[in-house]
Amino acid sequence: MATATAVYKNFINGKWVDGQAGELQVLNPANQDEVLSRFSMVSTEQTHEALQAAQDAFQGWRRTSPPQRARIVRKALQLAEEREDQIARDMSLEAGKVLSDARGEVIKGCNLLEFYSGEGLRLIGDAAPSELGNNLLFTKREPLGAVSIITPWNFPWAIPCWKIAPALVAGNSVVFKPASFTPLSAYHLAKCFEDAGLPPGVLNLVVGSGRKVGNELIHADKVCGISFTGSNEVGKQIEQAAMETGKKLCCELGGKNPCVVMADADLDSALAGVLKGAFGASGQRCTATSRLIVEESIADEFAARVAEGANALKVGPGINDDVDMGPVIDQSQLDTVLGFIESGNKDGFKLLAGGERVTENGMDKGFFVRPTVFDHVDQNSYLAQEEVFGPVLSIIRAKNYEEAIEMSNNTKYGLSSSIYTRDINQAMKFSDDIEAGMVHINSPTLGGEAQVPFGGIKASGIGDREMAKEGLHFFTELKTVFLDYTGGARKSNIY
Ligand code: NAP
Numbered sequence: 001m002a003t004a005t006a007v008y009k010n011f012i013n014g015k016w017v018d019g020q021a022g023e024l025q026v027l028n029p030a031n032q033d034e035v036l037s038r039f040s041m042v043s044t045e046q047t048h049e050a051l052q053a054a055q056d057a058f059q060g061w062r063r064t065s066p067p068q069r070a071r072i073v074r075k076a077l078q079l080a081e082e083r084e085d086q087i088a089r090d091m092s093l094e095a096g097k098v099l100s101d102a103r104g105e106v107i108k109g110c111n112l113l114e115f116y117s118g119e120g121l122r123l124i125g126d127a128a129p130s131e132l133g134n135n136l137l138f139t140k141r142e143p144l145g146a147v148s149i150i151t152p153w154n155f156p157w158a159i160p161c162w163k164i165a166p167a168l169v170a171g172n173s174v175v176f177k178p179a180s181f182t183p184l185s186a187y188h189l190a191k192c193f194e195d196a197g198l199p200p201g202v203l204n205l206v207v208g209s210g211r212k213v214g215n216e217l218i219h220a221d222k223v224c225g226i227s228f229t230g231s232n233e234v235g236k237q238i239e240q241a242a243m244e245t246g247k248k249l250c251c252e253l254g255g256k257n258p259c260v261v262m263a264d265a266d267l268d269s270a271l272a273g274v275l276k277g278a279f280g281a282s283g284q285r286c287t288a289t290s291r292l293i294v295e296e297s298i299a300d301e302f303a304a305r306v307a308e309g310a311n312a313l314k315v316g317p318g319i320n321d322d323v324d325m326g327p328v329i330d331q332s333q334l335d336t337v338l339g340f341i342e343s344g345n346k347d348g349f350k351l352l353a354g355g356e357r358v359t360e361n362g363m364d365k366g367f368f369v370r371p372t373v374f375d376h377v378d379q380n381s382y383l384a385q386e387e388v389f390g391p392v393l394s395i396i397r398a399k400n401y402e403e404a405i406e407m408s409n410n411t412k413y414g415l416s417s418s419i420y421t422r423d424i425n426q427a428m429k430f431s432d433d434i435e436a437g438m439v440h441i442n443s444p445t446l447g448g449e450a451q452v453p454f455g456g457i458k459a460s461g462i463g464d465r466e467m468a469k470e471g472l473h474f475f476t477e478l479k480t481v482f483l484d485y486t487g488g489a490r491k492s493n494i495y
């Protein structure tokens, strides 16, 4: 077994400290014989030290002017850009994603740092006319306090960037718990902020399990807000805890995103979009295309092309140049994905591609699944209703647009969606009719950009949108100020 020697530490109150709760070994999802990194994990006591450090640092940080806070984010951005290659390689290995996707994610995170560093100059309130003369009413945006940021492994760089940057620019202090599969990406981000000159305690990185460290971070009295991205199961627990303890909460959760392909679409472009949406990042994106809803008249031909495209994808370690699709993250995810495949087979859906684990060429040491396509899937089946979070696409056939939209909305989720059509009227109607936070027209269900809100409705999210101004606003409270400058000559009794 290849062993990484250095043991990474936790960043608490501006110092890198050994955790006192044992060691986390991060194994390569493409080859479990390889230890990628070793991290010492924090104890409960150390988690509370990190929270205390955040609380202590808050008063100084909130009084640092927003443009000055933003300048530190801009400096961290410069450092991240210089370190792009290392960050992307480490991320490709620990998350299993192909290197080009990892590079794209570093850039995406940098776009978010860039956007929010600009927002430091735009932390603007409103002024309102008063009922009274010589009175001014205005609002200010103020930070919440110490906030907990808990993130998943599938976007281990971009998601922390889109939460931590607005939290800091708004004046909050942060305790950041990354997913246990991907702590090295988190380490790189914390290091960029340290090297950018962030004052001690303003950002703290704690490594440890969700059940222990995460649990402390959602219940502790010192925490004023929680920003979480991850599974619905954990999101529900956090919602409960936040309600009981009165903390502000933002959760981005799962999806079951439909891609509708109409008969009049540019089918080459639709095919490319479906393959990318379903099998990019091995389907482990919250915005992955999970259901292909295709108009019946072209369904046979289009399904055959999707299957051909899926079969042509090269599966292997994401760090290798010629690979199209990497492994899934761990044994439990592999079992889940194979369980969905089994359910599709049991339900009698037509398996057009994949349907099995990949074990050749040493891939039995990792968690590889062949890109899988089921046709004639029943829209109400387990396979069509639950989030797979793996490379499995369900094809559902619709008679026409009306049926396609009904099928698209037949889900508890509402994160992303897409439609391929040349009919602009139908595309715009889809953007009205679809129950989802995001709509893509003639492009895959994937992606977001820093300057526009990201997030879902129904079971896909709780609270405000992330990214853009909305993402910044979550980390603030509005204060309304009434300023009387009559010099004591106020005549009215309106209060
Ligand atoms: P997860 O199991 O819910 O874990 C997410 C984070 O929560 C990890 O840091 C995890 O720590 C921590 N955690 C686990 N149990 C916890 C608890 N009881 N209390 C507090 N924290 C806890 O999710 P995942 O498997 O990493 O990510 C996959 C899920 O995320 C999918 O459902 C996907 O759709 C969703 N996702 C959503 C979006 C979006 O923006 N909507 C984006 C990406 C992913 P450990 O790693 O130590 O367990």
Ligand code: MG
Pocket: 231
């Ligand atoms: Mg998990």
